[in-house]
Amino acid sequence: MSFEHIVYSVESGVALLSLNRPQSLNSFNEAMHLEVREAFKRIKKDKQVRVLVLTGEGRGFCAGQDLSDRNVDPTAESPDLGLSIDKFYNPLIKAIQDLPMPVICAVNGVAAGAGANIPLACDLILAARSAKFIQAFCKIGLVPDSGGTWFLPRLVGMAKAKEMALLGGAVTAESALEMGLINRVEEDDELREKALELARSLATQPTQGLAYIKRALNQSFDHGLDEHLELERDLQRLAGQTKDYREGVAAFMAKRAPEFIGE
Structure with missing residues (x-):
């Protein structure tokens, strides 16, 4: 499958997936959804x-x-928007969360509607100084989807989450950083390289261990302490069986830099 609506490449252990419908601010149509889904399949298969x-x-x-892309006709029967969410947006958010590796989102400019919530499913968010996050759903009578009402209260607290969702105002990159919505603000012309630089660094780390960290943190809100302590035990048992754990200990004892292979 060749791609028309995304740009996809892999180099030095880093997959770059860039939404590529700039004429419409990279808004999602069905074709782009399908290409993103195919890219995620390739990522999961590519060791x-x-x-x-x-x-x-x-x-x-x-x-x-x-x-x-939805052709909403005011005179026709109301569309079932839940079908679109079930078919495309929910699987995308789950795919990001379930991917057993770090996912970095580099937000270059406007992130609105589902585009403001997809980054929240990622593990680290870098934003260009010009970036703006807009929960635009309330402007057209809809509810924040793509995990918006789940991620926002956890990241910024209920008061700020309601302010963003009910008023739909634009949140600047600096404000997003201050409220804990994102991790870093970068200059516009440096954003992509900064994101790739961070990704290259993470690609040299013990990948399976990072995957277990991601899993433990993502599941922490679903567990009581006792249940979560058991999960930590189980994940630590798995981590201790990796080649990278042995390499990390050996490098520490030998006082040298480790060479992790991601296994």
């Missing part, structure tokens, strides 16, 4: 990939759903 960087082409990261 060389140890980190994913998700970003967008042009002046914006993603404006969410391409409304023209």
